[in-house]
Amino acid sequence: MEKNRPLKKFVYHILIRRLTLAALIIAGVVSFIAYDHSKDMVIDTVIKVSQLKISMVRAQFRQLMKQGKLETKQALLEAINYPPGSNIRIREGRYVYAMIYNNQGHHIEAYEDHNYAPLNTVKQYINNMPASYPTTDKLEYSVIDIAGQPYIYTNTRLIAGAKQSPIYLHAVFALSDYAIELVRKQIMETIFYVFTIVFSTTLLLYPVITHLAGKLSDFSTSLLNANLEMLEVLGATIAKRDSDTDAHNYRVTIYAVALAEAIGLEKKAMKSLIKGSFLHDVGKIGIRDNILLKPGKLDQDEFSTMKDHVNHGLDIIHNSDWLQDAEDVVGAHHEKYNGQGYPQGLAADAIPLNARIFAIADVFDALTSRRPYKQPFSFEQTMQIIQQEKGTHFDPELVDKFSLIANKLYSEFSGRDDGGLKDQLHIVTNRYFHSGINTLSY
Numbered sequence: 001m002e003k004n005r006p007l008k009k010f011v012y013h014i015l016i017r018r019l020t021l022a023a024l025i026i027a028g029v030v031s032f033i034a035y036d037h038s039k040d041m042v043i044d045t046v047i048k049v050s051q052l053k054i055s056m057v058r059a060q061f062r063q064l065m066k067q068g069k070l071e072t073k074q075a076l077l078e079a080i081n082y083p084p085g086s087n088i089r090i091r092e093g094r095y096v097y098a099m100i101y102n103n104q105g106h107h108i109e110a111y112e113d114h115n116y117a118p119l120n121t122v123k124q125y126i127n128n129m130p131a132s133y134p135t136t137d138k139l140e141y142s143v144i145d146i147a148g149q150p151y152i153y154t155n156t157r158l159i160a161g162a163k164q165s166p167i168y169l170h171a172v173f174a175l176s177d178y179a180i181e182l183v184r185k186q187i188m189e190t191i192f193y194v195f196t197i198v199f200s201t202t203l204l205l206y207p208v209i210t211h212l213a214g215k216l217s218d219f220s221t222s223l224l225n226a227n228l229e230m231l232e233v234l235g236a237t238i239a240k241r242d243s244d245t246d247a248h249n250y251r252v253t254i255y256a257v258a259l260a261e262a263i264g265l266e267k268k269a270m271k272s273l274i275k276g277s278f279l280h281d282v283g284k285i286g287i288r289d290n291i292l293l294k295p296g297k298l299d300q301d302e303f304s305t306m307k308d309h310v311n312h313g314l315d316i317i318h319n320s321d322w323l324q325d326a327e328d329v330v331g332a333h334h335e336k337y338n339g340q341g342y343p344q345g346l347a348a349d350a351i352p353l354n355a356r357i358f359a360i361a362d363v364f365d366a367l368t369s370r371r372p373y374k375q376p377f378s379f380e381q382t383m384q385i386i387q388q389e390k391g392t393h394f395d396p397e398l399v400d401k402f403s404l405i406a407n408k409l410y411s412e413f414s415g416r417d418d419g420g421l422k423d424q425l426h427i428v429t430n431r432y433f434h435s436g437i438n439t440l441s442y
């Protein structure tokens with residue numbers, strides 16, 4: 001259906017935007033969790049390796065103590081990066097700084113890896129840390145960040161100190177390029193898999209969702225079309241009773257929308273105006289034929305009965321949720337700017353804007369149209385009458401705005417009663433009722 005295309009396109013665009021956004025958020029959150037997990041996994045491995053080595057150093061140190069060979073503790077520290085009996089370095093990284101110290105914080109023996117470029121930065125960081133003296137043999141470690149690089153810092157007690165002063169060891173383990181690359185690779189792989197899974201799932205779901213959304217928008221559009229047809233049918237019904245043609249409803253709607261566009265009326269109010277323009281006289285259906293169709297002038301009682309068409313109209317549209325917003329025009333299209341109109345005698349801005357717009361369109365069409373009892377007035381005569389009624393019947397600002405567009409409207413639509421007029425009306429209704437997702441929630 002031609003009318004449905006903009007709505008479907010709109011729905012699809014929203015779907016693409018929202019699904020992509022949802023996929024990005026899900027992938028982002030999952031990637032962040034996976035990133036943290038991957039990083040922790042690699043760091044855990046490095047911690048295990050570094051802690052194992054420290055445990056071995058501690059055991060060897062205690063052994064040396066028993067054997068009284070403490071003069072070899074420098075050699076012990078030198079071997080801190082090599083597994084026992086091997087000269088192959090640990091691939092996850094190496095200790096770049098280690099120090100044995102006593103309970104006054106005085107260093108007894110130190111190991112420094114002078115091949116490690118940022119050694120001084122590491123030492124400075126460690127020396128600025130408050131001295132720590134563990135009271136148990138538990139290995140205490142933490143992952144610290146020095147100049148943007150992660151390190152494993154370990155602090156442990158080497159000797160408890162029952163017979164002599166306690167001795168401690170602290171050391172800094174730097175992750176190797178291999179370990180850092182391993183973290184990076186694992187993270188990239190995880191993120192790649194997460195994005196692939198999330199986006200392929202979204203792609204699989206997209207046709208299913210668009211199919212369902214297409215069906216829904218088809219259904220909504222057909223409902224909307226049925227409602228718009230009902231508007232036309234109701235308008236045409238009263239036109240038939242009033243010895244008028246459908247064309248009056250079409251023209252006043254086109255005129256009212258043109259004036260409303262000239263003052264920049266918002267879209268929602270425009271929909272109410274279109275409905276109201278079609279249905280302004282729907283209450284005439286409740287007026288007896290002897291009054292509605294009386295050829296001559298109505299007497300006072302008859303006119304009083306005729307005025308009831310406004311309240312009849314309100315009663316009719318109040319039965320429909322979709323039509324209720326037409327009440328501004330239906331209920332106030334006979335009010336006058338000076339308060340001399342009916343049924344409430346509202347004045348100036350107390351008259352709803354849509355009713356003030358419509359009143360000009362309605363009178364303009366009545367004056368420029370042929371009726372059983374009169375010939376059409378010329379454009380000049382019509383505008384003269386409207387100008388005379390400026391500030392009494394009509395809102396003066398709206399008359400000024402209407403004067404700027406009236407000539408064009410007159411030459412294009414006045415007196416027309418053809419298929420082209422209906423087409424023009426449908427262009428106007430489509431502009432406001434078939435223009436997007438809001439048509440689902442008008």
Ligand SMILES: [Fe+2]
Binds near residue numbers: 309333
């Ligand atoms: Fe009326």
